[in-house]
Amino acid sequence: MRIWLLGAMPSLALAGAGFAALVYWPIGLEPKLSAIEGDVQKGAYLARMSGCIVCHTDTKNGGKPLAGGTELPTDFGRFYSPNLTTDAKAGIGSWSIEEFAKAVRQGISPEGEPYYPSFPYMFYSGFSDQDIADLWAAFQTVPAVSEPSRPHDMMPPFNFRAGLKLWRGLYFKPEGFVSEPAKSAAWNRGKYIVEGPAHCGACHTPRNVLGARKTEFALSGADQLPGGGSAPAITSDKLKANGWTVSSLKYALQTGLMPDGDVFGGSMGKVVRNETAFLTEQDREAIAIYLLEGSN
Amino acid sequence: MKLLVTIASSALVVSSVAGAIAHSGATGVVKERMVAMGAMGKAMKSLAGMMRGDSTYDAETVRNSVAVLQSHSGEALTALFPKGSISGPSEALPAIWSNWQEFEDLSEKLGLYATALGRASDKELQQPASGSGMNAQIMMGNGGMMGQGMISQGMMGTQSMEPDPDRLAQMPMQALFNMTAQTCSVCHTKFRVEK
Numbered sequence: 001m002r003i004w005l006l007g008a009m010p011s012l013a014l015a016g017a018g019f020a021a022l023v024y025w026p027i028g029l030e031p032k033l034s035a036i037e038g039d040v041q042k043g044a045y046l047a048r049m050s051g052c053i054v055c056h057t058d059t060k061n062g063g064k065p066l067a068g069g070t071e072l073p074t075d076f077g078r079f080y081s082p083n084l085t086t087d088a089k090a091g092i093g094s095w096s097i098e099e100f101a102k103a104v105r106q107g108i109s110p111e112g113e114p115y116y117p118s119f120p121y122m123f124y125s126g127f128s129d130q131d132i133a134d135l136w137a138a139f140q141t142v143p144a145v146s147e148p149s150r151p152h153d154m155m156p157p158f159n160f161r162a163g164l165k166l167w168r169g170l171y172f173k174p175e176g177f178v179s180e181p182a183k184s185a186a187w188n189r190g191k192y193i194v195e196g197p198a199h200c201g202a203c204h205t206p207r208n209v210l211g212a213r214k215t216e217f218a219l220s221g222a223d224q225l226p227g228g229g230s231a232p233a234i235t236s237d238k239l240k241a242n243g244w245t246v247s248s249l250k251y252a253l254q255t256g257l258m259p260d261g262d263v264f265g266g267s268m269g270k271v272v273r274n275e276t277a278f279l280t281e282q283d284r285e286a287i288a289i290y291l292l293e294g295s296n
Numbered sequence: 297m298k299l300l301v302t303i304a305s306s307a308l309v310v311s312s313v314a315g316a317i318a319h320s321g322a323t324g325v326v327k328e329r330m331v332a333m334g335a336m337g338k339a340m341k342s343l344a345g346m347m348r349g350d351s352t353y354d355a356e357t358v359r360n361s362v363a364v365l366q367s368h369s370g371e372a373l374t375a376l377f378p379k380g381s382i383s384g385p386s387e388a389l390p391a392i393w394s395n396w397q398e399f400e401d402l403s404e405k406l407g408l409y410a411t412a413l414g415r416a417s418d419k420e421l422q423q424p425a426s427g428s429g430m431n432a433q434i435m436m437g438n439g440g441m442m443g444q445g446m447i448s449q450g451m452m453g454t455q456s457m458e459p460d461p462d463r464l465a466q467m468p469m470q471a472l473f474n475m476t477a478q479t480c481s482v483c484h485t486k487f488r489v490e491k
Binding site: 228229230247251254255256257259260261262263264265266267269270272273277 | 336337338339340341342344348350473474477478480481482484485488490
């Protein structure tokens with residue numbers, strides 16, 4: 001089979017334009033997302049893990065679940081998380097699942113506008129169709145809130161939204177989740193969570209002047225986070241040098257307690273209380289295994 | 297094994313030296329509360345070892361550690377934070393004094409949980425069931441993603457629980473201990489400088 005392909009390839013390539021046409025010839029049908037049955041509980045779990053709930057709920061000011069309004073002060077302006085409730089006007093109640101999928105995985109609104117990368121869609125680009133269907137099913141259970149989303153308060157030139165198309169061209173490289181068959185199932189689950197939904201790199205990877213992550217320094221720590229905090233390096237080397245073990249790391253993700261008896265403050269305290277504490281023991285362990293073993 | 301012990305103990309020496317350096321220059325209440333926080337950290341570390349099953353459960357040790365938490369909670373804690381005391385190496389945020397009520401409540405809560413932990417210390421420690429048990433349940437509770445109150449109540453709906461140490465002491469030790477640690481973490485998130 002492979003030999004046949006090898007033999008066939010050069011002749012196809014020689015066909016030039018014909019080859020290109022073949023490459024772009026669409027085959028199959030787009031799986032219809034609406035045909036996939038979503039699981040509310042799995043979706044709610046994924047929404048928790050992905051930070052949808054914590055970022056889109058203004059807990060500090062008594063906001064309703066997922067009604068948005070959480071402020072994120074950055075060097076580019078002030079972001080306010082939008083309303084994701086089922087309200088048809090103020091929320092996403094009138095969206096189709098296809099529009100939802102495009103927003104989550106590609107960062108593009110139903111109107112075709114690019115979202116600011118404060119919404120970490122690049123981490124969600126590897127979500128499977130089933131993940132999307134589960135999330136969608138869970139979002140349908142959110143009570144409608146008619147309070148409109150507060151517009152972002154951006155500083156020029158960042159208020160020019162179309163400029164984000166350039167940013168996307170430079171920095172948005174959607175990748176599906178790639179598993180490593182040589183690694184354990186737990187490691188692969190950890191990789192999926194860390195690089196995907198939990199979007200650890202959003203804080204722990206340094207960013208350039210345009211707010212894009214410097215991927216060559218993945219998880220090596222960052223300062224000047226929104227609000228002024230910093231995030232330590234969580235690469236395998238650094239974690240091990242600081243005495244972390246799978247056991248102590250998964251325990252810290254559950255309780256916030258570090259091996260020396262101190263607790264996480266700052267935004268990591270919030271992440272633990274609102275996200276990782278809600279995960280299953282297996283998922284916390286998977287995160288710890290992946291981080292400590294590292295990606296090599 | 298011996299090597300491990302040597303490494304561990306030298307790490308301890310290093311960390312206490314680092315602690316001493318961090319505290320150096322602190323005077324008065326700032327120094328006093330840094331020492332108190334250090335003592336609570338040590339108590340939490342000792343408790344955590346038992347809760348995680350890394351060290352053998354010992355009710356006496358639990359009571360001693362819990363007594364440390366109790367003695368530094370409530371008014372004993374808040375009294376060490378007179379208005380504007382952020383001199384020297386202090387890591388306190390001024391938010392403490394603009395949200396004094398919340399700061400007081402958290403300090404009270406710490407004392408309450410510590411008391412409950414002490415009362416629960418005679419119970420057999422339950423096997424750490426896979427996960428904290430509560431999590432998955434709560435997050436999906438009420439038949440939907442965000443069922444009512446899930447977020448505002450936080451995990452386990454601690455706020456709706458009666459502030460009664462005897463009732464709290466009915467809970468599994470680990471759950472109670474997690475709530476204690478979370479109280480520390482909430483307070484540090486809001487009121488401690490993030491380094």
